[in-house]
Amino acid sequence: MSEIVVRSRGLTKHFGGVCALDGIDIEVPRGSLYALVGANGAGKTTFFSVVAGFLRPTAGEVEVLGQRAPEGGVLRGRLGMLPQDASFLAGVPVLEQLEFCAQLQGLSAAAAKHAAMQALDAVGLGDVAQRNPRALSHGMLKRVALCQAFLGNPELVFLDEPTAGLDPETARRVRDLVRAWRGHRTVVISSHNLAELQDLCSHVAILHRGRIITAGTMDAILASGCVFRCVLDEPADAALLDALRALAQVAKVSVLDRELTIEGTNGTDRRAAAQAILECLLALQQPPRSFSEGASLERRFLEAVGGKSDGLGGT
Amino acid sequence: MLRKQRARAKHTPHVPNQVRITSLTMLQETQRRPGGLTALAVLNFIFAGFSLMGLLFMAVAFVVLSTVNAAELDKAREDIAAAVGNAGLAAIAVNIALSLVALVLQVISAIGLLRMAPVMGRVMGNAFAVVSIVAVVVSVVMGIPFGVGTVINLLYPLLTLLLLNFTFRGDFIRRDAGQWGAAGGEAAASVASGINSAQFENALIHSGASDAAGGVAGAATDLAASAGARRALVASFGWRHALRGGSAVLYLLTLLGGGLMIAAAFINPVESLLHDSKPRAAERAAEMLRSGMAVDAIGWITGASEATCEYFVKEQPTLQSAILLMLLAFMPFFACMGGFNQTAGEIGSKGLRFLLLRTDRRSLFLGRFMAALVFSTIGLLVLTVVTTLYLAWKLDLYSTPALLWWGAQGTLALWLVMLPHLAATAWLSASLDSALAAFSLSMAVVSVPIALLKGIEIAVEKLSDHKIAWIERFMPWGWKYELLDPAWDTRLIASAMMLVFTVVFLAGGLRRFQGRDL
DSSP states (O other): OOOEEEEEEEEEEEETTEEEEEEEEEEEETTOEEEEEEOTTSSHHHHHHHHHTSSOOSEEEEEETTEESOOHHHHTTTEEEEOSSOOOOTTSOHHHHHHHHHHHTTOOHHHHHHHHHHHHHHTTOGGGTTSOGGGSOHHHHHHHHHHHHHTTOOSEEEEESTTTTOOHHHHHHHHHHHHHTBTTBEEEEEOSOHHHHHHHOSEEEEEETTEEEEEEEHHHHHHSSSEEEEEOSSOOOHHHHHHHHTSTTEEEEEEETTEEEEEEOTTOOHHHHHHHHHHHHHHTTOOOSEEEESOOHHHHHHHHTTTOOSSTTOO | OHHHHHHHHHHSOOOOHHHHHHHHHHHHHHHHSOHHHHHHHHHHHHHHHHHHHHHHHHHHHHHHHHHSOHHHHHHHHHHHHHHHTTOOHHHHHHHHHHHHHHHHHHHHHHHHHHHTOIIIIIIHHHHHHHHHHHHHHHHHHTTOOOOHHHHHHHHHHHHHHHIIIIISHHHHHHHHTTTTOSSSHHHHHHHHTOOOHHHHHIIIIIHHHTTTTTSSTTOSSOTTOSHHHHHHHHHHHHHHHHHHHSHHHHHHHHHHHHHHHHHHHHHHHHHHHHHOOSTTHHHHHHHHHTSHHHHHHHHHHHOOOHHHHHIIIIISOHHHHHHHHHHHHHHHHHHHHHHTTSSHHHHHHTTHHHHHTTSOHHHHHHHHHHHHHHHHHHHHHHHHHHHHHHHHHHOTTSOHHHHHHHHHHHHHHHHHHHHHHHHHHHHHHHHOSOHHHHHHHHHHHHHHHHHHHHHHHHHHHHHHOOOOGGGGGGSGGGGGGGGGOSSHHHHHHHHHHHHHHHHHHHHHHHHHHHHSOO
């Protein structure tokens, strides 16, 4: 059994009368890329903040890298985080702020400067190292914050919406970076881009109104039951849907724009069901753009929260 | 169609390209200008206004002296000499000329600082400071009396030189080197290229891949392993960057300007007496300072016993005692200016979160307190050293060793009064999410209880004829004058009480900081 690096038991956080986290139980295995999915206000950022020690829990307990009630002084340099709404100190060049972070992690002044400059160069911000954070755009600040999160190569990294506000190319680079960390580091990541998370992560937890609705490996969550996901070039017409529903191996067909989710009947052979569905599509001259076993994370999420997610797709 | 387009063009406000570019550049300068430079620029404008008023006064003096006839000259000179001493027409003319040059340079540099222009801001700012210092030196050499006002006039140019050539030097030099590009365009182009994938992997992935359990990659020795080292790091970063943020510039000017004005209120009348040409002026001034009236005045201010007041007046340099006692009364307010934003602003902006990942809350809280303490102590030392040296060098009333010894004791007393108030502001700062709220509440926390307890004290005395001065002992305020008491045991008790208040306030602040959401 793999080592657990983040474990919470009954983690609860209230802000006045508002319950942001309601008894969260979660276990994050070492080396996993763990997706935290939820609508706006579901409690993702609050969970990150409590686990990182920024917010004090109202009840419950959390253990990070073997430490209970983690404090920066204990986990110094082992835990990195990209907070969603933290601002750098105005008036102090970003390079100096990163240097200071690196020094707090134990580097000498010269080594800290080198590490900070190297990190800024790596994200294409070497030229603005001496700038006041106020002079940087949202995307540039996000990249500086990413540098900060990875400074000193921490074992465990929390990324709260890392690609929000980034241009597509930079967002892709960030995804590549996270993917390259698989096995080397544990990354807990939240995003409203569910396709991105489905592509990246090995584990997922769905959070709704401060509670974990479901959690487990991505494969297990997506592949439960006999389900096929099919993307067409055009939205499916009534004739195609009727033909699919008429198949003996198909119990239910759901439509989301050009995406079909087809659930097999109980006890049916998966291979036979897939073959029948594909033959049906080809017969009606609607070859699928993609066909895969298992539902999309988006569909699983909508099913889990009862299809009432207003915050999805925002970023 | 063409007519319609022309009509539309006529009604559309025309903004020349050049104006648009300038506005954009100004906006970019605003965004990357440190708060300290903004504060300096605004202060330049304010002090330029005061300089203009002084210049007008000098011009009037010059006109009066140069237009009256020989018979009236003595009478006119006598009137003006009270303000400008016995300086001749030439001295006043030179002073006007230099002040005018300094004024123009000051206004130009203020604009330059706002635009972050290396020549217009930094070079002109340095030129203003040098010309101002030269103007003071020339005016003193040519006969215009050197007073506390002159020290205040020197203070701002010296601070300008310090800030422009140390604290903000890099902000201008970096731009000269072209690292930022002419108008942000070059930087924008290089930034637009985005993350360099290979470099990113090398820098952030592979370098640490073999160090998964190590945490601090690349560190041969962990230089921040102990809590003390982390606190020192936080403190040193805090006080170095307090100046850049701007609040420290205002604190320094308030402390030094306010402190020197308090000193001037006592020194100027005595200097006038000393400049009196009548015989035995110095002895008469010294006698007046040691009179019963002075004892009564100090007794009224401090509420101390007659013996203690006589100690301040007769056994110590009276003038210095008066200045120190008055500074003791104002020190809580100065301390609030220096300490209100230890953490509040960054709690509001959530900026502390980057640090909380790397250090414990205790180190952060105490490190910030140490930063405020170091900064406030430097300001206090400058104030007391300047005042003591002025009394020793300019007024021939007291022996230099006596002034230095009493000045050292006074500085320690002021520092001890500063401690609990800095700790109280640390507590408030840790409890609030806004620097402005922390400033307002700090001032209220210092002044409201004093006013309240004083009011109760006066009311009880009026109604029952009972003295309840002890009621003030519930605050550091009630112990401040005893820090200079002639009895050393009284001083020790007062010092211990200041330390107790400091520890209590710090413990309260630390408890709040450790327990709250940040």
